[in-house]
Amino acid sequence: MIKEALDIQKIRKDFPILQRQVNGKPLVYLDNAATSQTPQQVIDVIVEYYQRYNANIHRGVHTLSQEATDAYEAARKKIQTHFNIAKAHEVILTSGTTHSINLVANGFTAFVKEGDEILVSAMEHHSNIVPWQMLCERTGGVLKVIPMDLNGELVMEEYHKLLSDRTKLVFCNHVSNALGTINPIKEIIDAAHRMGAAVLIDGAQAAPHIKADMQDLDVDFYTVSAHKICGPTGVGMLYGKEEWLNKLPPYQGGGEMIAEVTFEKTTYADLPHKFEAGTPNICGGIAFGAALDYMNSIGFAALAHYEEELLKYATEQLLDIVGLKIYGTSENKTSVISFNIEGIHPYDIGTILDKLGIAVRTGHHCAQPIMDFYGIPGTVRASFSFYNTKDEVDVLVEGVKKARNMLL
CATH class of the missing domain: 3.90.1150.10 (Aspartate Aminotransferase, domain 1)
Structure with a gap:
């Protein structure tokens, strides 16, 4: 109490x-499940960025670039702390949950072969269905659905029956955006891991209500959008275990995600930059950190x-x-x-x-x-x-x- x-x-x-x-x-x-509103404390951070130190990050030696870089990386550390993530480079800043899921789905093209099975729950948002259908189309994988009952709860007995040595990936939302159901993700994760399958949890709807602990959950991937948690639109995070992020190929090519480029060969940067091609939503990332500060202050x-x-x-x-x-x-x-x-x-x-x-x-x-x-x-x-x-x-x-x- x-x-x-x-x-x-x-x-x-x-x-x-x-x-x-x-x-x-x-x-x-x-309509908070669609997007939350933004407090003045976060609006002030957005305004301050554009008024005082608007500059590109990681590349400049001038003062504004260094200030912007420091603020952006400080936000990454805030995200790491909030979600109890072991290492800061396991935090990939993306444009949101949809981007994060597509990043993983694209990367798993290299690991799913014909006949492999992917499990997804019956209560997913389209952004956690369509990318996996596309993955199956590319690879010959088979999409199977964890059923739900009339109360809006997953039928966990059927989930355990669906798991097999053919299961490579399991995807489920932490909280249903349509029904509000909090799914038993710890049980889902543990059971999948016993079968050698990886798990991605869509945490977009959970983040405003639940402070998820990545190390306690032992999940492989977890996604969040800042605009659900008092932050701005167009920014979010993908948490991924270091071992998985190192195995997955880059999702996009461009600046920032490279170590060295010649016309003959390109080598990729270390984490997290390997998955952060191009100029990011710098202000959004900084404001994401400010939004977490605000929520934690309550x-x-x-x-x-x-x-x-x-x-x-x-x-x-x-x-x-x-x-x-x-x-x-x-x-x-x-x-x-x-x-x-x-x-x-x-x-x-x-x-x-x-x-x-x-x-x-x-x-x-x-x-x-x-x-x-x-x-x-x-x-x-x-x-x-x-x-x-x-x-x-x-x-x-x-x-x-x-x-x-x-x-x-």
Whole structure:
């Protein structure tokens, strides 16, 4: 139990966007699973970079370049510390989770042969499905799916049955973006390793809620996008065990990722630069570090406790609405509620909520197989963050009731 409650009103003042109005109504932002909002402390870091030391990194001897390089590499160290990563060069800075997954999928082309099996869970985001399908097309590998049940939980008995000596790779999200389910990734990782398979965990949705420990998980690859965790868009990280990163070929060629180039032969730079071709999102990387500083200043235990309260309250209030059904009812979930009202298309509900200043996500949430499993076109998804309030939940509930009355 967390004894010291968060000062939510004080926290809300850190987020300028929460003060605005939409369609003449105070903004109620409940689309945090798509992207979180950015606090002034991180915005200030972005502004400072462009005002004071905007320069390319790793290559210049002048002062601005050295300052930018120091700040960028300091951010890498912050990421290393936050996720308890053994070595800083195991942190590859990318444009986000999708880039990170494609980097690994491309590299594994060299290690997957015809008939090898790749396991992916039934509740993945498209970015953790399509790259593996492409890998199978290139190599003749076979994609197999870990099934889910109606509660939105993976059927772990079937997962263990699917594992075999043909399994080379296992891919699963830590948290489902569509349902909020927290998957048993430690069990998934350990079982895969016993069969000699590598594991990639998509941590994009987990990172805002859970402080994942790479050494405790013993995972081979883990991915995160900064914009889910109060940082900017266009930057993220791939954690990879050193032994795997050394084996994988570079994903892109260009500047920075080379040791020596001649027209006859190129040799590649050491980690992490081997996978960081070209000028990176320097400002984004620095701001990523600042976002982690901000989140840690609040404390993940307090944050998770408060979000659990919000989730419980919102679930109870929404279930009082006649005809409303929630998809994803696992007891082990983050603050995401996907729902529909019988007889109403989710898009129509979302449109009315927007007119009331309430931002939710509608559709299949880039997780179309989940929607196909339930036999629905999509859901309304309300996703809560630590800067949301119970008063905002009440506004959402009244908005959904109004939409229901208008549409039925």
